[in-house]
Amino acid sequence: MKRRKISFWMQTALAVAQARSPARGAKQLGISIATVYRHVDALERSLGIQIFNRKHTGWSLRDDMRVLMSAGEEIEQVLRRAEDEMRAGAGMSRQTLRIALSDGIAEYYVASRLQAFCEANQTIQPDLIISSEFADLARGEADVAIRPDMDPGDTLVGRRAGQMSHAIYAAQDYIAKNGRPSGLQDLDTHRICGYGPALEHYTAARWLESTVRNDAIVARFGNTGAIASAVRDGLGIGLLPCFIGDCLADLIPVVTIEGALPVDLWLVTAAASRKLPKVRAFIRYFAGAMRDDLSLFRGRPYL
Numbered sequence: 001m002k003r004r005k006i007s008f009w010m011q012t013a014l015a016v017a018q019a020r021s022p023a024r025g026a027k028q029l030g031i032s033i034a035t036v037y038r039h040v041d042a043l044e045r046s047l048g049i050q051i052f053n054r055k056h057t058g059w060s061l062r063d064d065m066r067v068l069m070s071a072g073e074e075i076e077q078v079l080r081r082a083e084d085e086m087r088a089g090a091g092m093s094r095q096t097l098r099i100a101l102s103d104g105i106a107e108y109y110v111a112s113r114l115q116a117f118c119e120a121n122q123t124i125q126p127d128l129i130i131s132s133e134f135a136d137l138a139r140g141e142a143d144v145a146i147r148p149d150m151d152p153g154d155t156l157v158g159r160r161a162g163q164m165s166h167a168i169y170a171a172q173d174y175i176a177k178n179g180r181p182s183g184l185q186d187l188d189t190h191r192i193c194g195y196g197p198a199l200e201h202y203t204a205a206r207w208l209e210s211t212v213r214n215d216a217i218v219a220r221f222g223n224t225g226a227i228a229s230a231v232r233d234g235l236g237i238g239l240l241p242c243f244i245g246d247c248l249a250d251l252i253p254v255v256t257i258e259g260a261l262p263v264d265l266w267l268v269t270a271a272a273s274r275k276l277p278k279v280r281a282f283i284r285y286f287a288g289a290m291r292d293d294l295s296l297f298r299g300r301p302y303l
Contacts, residue, residue: 009043012036013051018287019159020058027157094125097278100135100142101128104224108244110146113289121281132198132223137270144279146286147266148241150203158268158283161290164297165260166204167253169245170237180254181237184211187255191218191236198222203263208239242299253301260302265290 016025016036026033044051052059101110106128114126135141138155148164168187170180181190194217195205218236221227224244231238232250241263245251267283267290274280295303 009039012039013043017061094123095278096127097124098127098129098142100145103130104244105146106130107225117285124278144269144282147268148263150264156268157271157274159287160264161267161287162265162294162297163262165242165299165302167301168255169240169251170254171232171234171250174234187212188216192216193227193230193236193238194220196220196222204239243297246300256301
């Protein structure tokens, strides 16, 4: 019984460590903040050590506790694999997991990591719902979503998995023919690949509209992948998330943006779905993957 309790307490501590806040950890787990405090205090008493540096600006793991959290994550992975094997051995059918995400995140991030996810979760069959619009998770339009937004919605639960930066990119051929802008002040003298109405709710789209003149926009596009393709083909220069622009070998960042124009990346689900094993498996897996890929989302222009 004591070991089971420690397992629960460790799960809470892992969420707090990832969120760097007891309040955000509570929200991710769908429990009260009082329960978070109780679990962490009980774990520290049981182990006889202090796990976190508790400050009003946030909670951070003590350096000598990182190995403990790493062990906890490994234990979670072992238990998840055992659960998957038992389900498969019992002949349980694969479950469809509907994942709502943008075309850019689907093509340039999630697709290349699905094989590893499916191998680790053999009873889950991902169904990617790709749209520039945010799916209504409360109405059941998807089970889970990767949402790039500073405010993922008060009715949703999940965790902040990272933050992506933006920069202005251009193809080498475009620069050879048209020159390179020396800063934001030069953007109006270049052809800009802009965001269409379907993307007007994006932080990047709002920033671009407020920064460049309308007559500098050579064309507008309804998804990020199309903007990236147009920039690669030399139609103009474009504002792209760094994890997309940096992975295209024929594009280079020509203008960085003060502050990097950050946008939070959230893994979210409806409150009613938060305890579904398939949803928890997805959020757990991609929270770890995106945490490991922080530098990818930060972008080479800002490293």
